[in-house]
Amino acid sequence: MRDITFKSPHCSTLPEGRARAHLAEVPKARKGAGGTWVKPRQGTNRDPFNSDAPTGGDNPACTYSLPNGTSPAGTGEFDRTDAAKTPVGIQNLDIREKTMAYLLDAIDKKILEILQRDATIANIELAEKVCLSPSPCSRRVKNLHEQGFIKRAVTLLEPEKVGLPVSVFIQVTLNHQVKKELQDFESVIGQWPEVMECYLMTGDFDYLLRVVVPNLQAYQEFLDQKLTELPGIDHIKSSFSLKQVRYHTELPLDQLLENRGQ
Structure with a gap:
């Protein structure tokens, strides 16, 4: 067995057994590789998406253990492209997102929850919060827009400040x-x-x-x-109205995953 370690300070926030540090980088086909998730730990391995950057001893890392000789997609050796130093498994990302665009997972739900609270959040910060690298996170947000889950981003004003109490x-x-x-x-x-x-x-x-x-x-x-x-x-x-007791714009999203057992 060998470990693939994803560096992120937020990995430990995902439920145990679903600590999918970079879901896009490790497609669902990983199940065929016979690997298992390891609890977040103090990581010292190098980041597979940046061969020059160790995870460091102070940052918890999400680790996925694979049998020797298998890639995250379970289709061959773990390798990188020369340009982006990207695991081979990522090559299947676009196909997977297009064919399963209408099926939301726990990471999509987390993205929607965060964007409902703050639509101005930078993509790199959003990526860290959901345990993804920036590029897959940006693609997910774009897909949520294209699929109609996100209507638009707006700025909410304070009625009294603009003279409408x-x-x-x-x-x-x-x-x-x-x-x-x-x-x-x-x-x-x-x-x-x-x-x-x-x-x-x-x-x-x-x-x-x-x-x-x-x-x-x-x-x-x-x-x-x-x-x-x-x-x-x-x-x-x-x-x-005498007093506004509650004004809420964030929709509850737990029902999105109830029928999928996630």
């Missing part, structure tokens, strides 16, 4: 719940910057809106000049 929740009931009237209402509502959220609801009313305004006078003007001017509205009920 008042939030109003509005229940709107239409005269008739026919397709054309619903579409006309949604088309107009979508053009008003004061409307932060709008939901088509079940129950006693048709739509629930959240509107932000500077003060009560501004809301009165919004009602008089915009909302009540729309045709087809039967009833409007407004409720003012």
Whole structure:
């Protein structure tokens, strides 16, 4: 047996038995090589992705033990390309990511969790947090964008700092719940910057809106000049927020892996 050691201070944060320091660098075919994962330890071996850089005695390293004469992909000798000093197993990375792009794993989930908290994080820092080297990490983020898991990156503003301290929740009931009237209402509502959220609801009313305004006078003007001017509205009920108890933009992601046993 021989050890392939991946240097990263974050390797020990992955669950035992799934300490996949560089999942992209060690494809799933590694199971065919008969190797086993070794717990993170104080590493002294050299980094296989940089032959000149030892892992150092102070950094924990994730180690994957392979039978002699096998590569991470289990297809031959462990080798590097002359240009990038990259293990042969990485050559299968692009194919694997394209064919399994829609199947998220624990590393993808971790990436999404981190980006939800801070979309401005540098790729090299993100790579360290998820125990990947920068290039595979960047490819994963790009793939998550292309597959539609990430819609866009935005900056959240503090409403009071920009002069919009008042939030109003509005229940709107239409005269008739026919397709054309619903579409006309949604088309107009979508053009008003004061409307932060709008939901088509079940129950006693048709739509629930959240509107932000500077003060009560501004809301009165919004009602008089915009909302009540729309045709087809039967009833409007407004409720003012006294205090924001919780405002959260991070979606829970545990359900992504529940059905995959990860």
